[in-house]
Amino acid sequence: MVGRGRPPPPPQVARDEGIRPRRRNMEDEENMYGKLKFNMPKFKGEDDAEAYLSWALKVDKIFRIHNYSGAKKVAMASLEFEDYANTWWEQVVTLREEKGDPPIDTWEDMKEEMQARFVPTHYKTDLFNKLQKLKQGTKTVEEFFKEMELTMMRANIQESENQTIARFFNGLNYPIKKIVEFQPYSNMVELVHQASKAERQVNEDIKYSKSKQYFASKLATSTPTTSVKPSASSTPSKQPSIQSRMKQTVSSTASSKASTGPSNVTCFKCGTQGHKSFECKNTNDKG
Incomplete structure (x- = not known):
């Protein structure tokens, strides 16, 4: 016995009613995102793995918000090839046609082909080595955190947050590490902020x-210095030279001889000058 109420709709009607809202939402999203203005980035095929990976990341973001078919994605991306990249891609397409291989008609297959050409096999090993030696400097x-994070993403390293925290902390400069060591943090973002x-x-x-050093040096140069006069004991006395001493000796000797010469001698017996008393020849007494 069927219970009271409206009978269930036929299966086909239920499927249609279930599909229509989803389809309408997809159309609304397409109309909304279709109005967004964007420019497909150019790619020249540089000998640089980072250049290709950055280009592929930008194109990925564009394709995520547009419901393009795989073939259209390949066409849109290849239209922005320039220089070597354009010549290389045309060669890839031609060789596949000559071999009878199916064309590349998905964005994932196109990225795989480009990864093999523009990202060398040693690239990931180089990233591992770089990550092991990475320091803040x-x-x-x-800048240090972004470089570490980008290197880990490029190398596709999957590790626990505690391992990433330890890697980042050990790469910090010592003055910063010394302060952070005593600060609270519970995850990677908080550690970067600290x-x-x-x-x-x-x-x-x-x-x-x-x-502080600048003002100290300015103060030292602007303060006048008190000059200390040297004491008599500290001043070296000027000693006469040997020649001057010899001249003084000769002059003193000559003056002494001159003072005791015959013309200056007085006789005590006769009172006349010119001779001494024992040389006196005058026998007359004064008395």
Whole structure:
């Protein structure tokens, strides 16, 4: 016995009613995203794996918001090839036609073909080596974190957050690491924020130290210095030369001889000058 109420719709009607809302939503999304303006990026086929990976990432973002078919995606991407990339792609298409291979008609197959050509086999090994040696150095905390994160994504490294935290922490400069070590953080984003905060503190300390040294040097150069007169004991006495001493000796000897010469001698017996008393020849007494 069928219960009261409206009888269930036929299966075909139920399927149609279930499909129509989804189809309408897809059309609405297509109309909305179709109005977005975008420019497909150019690709020249540089000998640089990073250039290709950056280009593929940009094209991926465009294709994610447009419901294009695989063949249209391949056509749109290849239309933006320039220089070597354009010549290489035309050769790939021609060789596949000559061999009777099916054409590349999906974006995933196209990326696989381009990955094999423009990303060398040693690229991932180089990324692993770079990641092991990566340190902050002269980079800011934010630059260091972005480089580490991008390298990990390029190498497709899957590791726990604790391992990533340890990798980042050990690569920080020591003054920043010393401060962050005592700060609370529970995930990678909080650690980056704490490290950036510590970096600002370290930079402020450096500026303060430099300004302190500058003003100290300016103060030292502007303060007048008191001159101390040398004492008599500390002043070296000028000693006469040997020649001057010899001249003094000769002059003193000559003066002494001159003072005791015959013309200056007085006789005590006769009272006349010119001879001494024992040389006196005058026998007359004064008395």
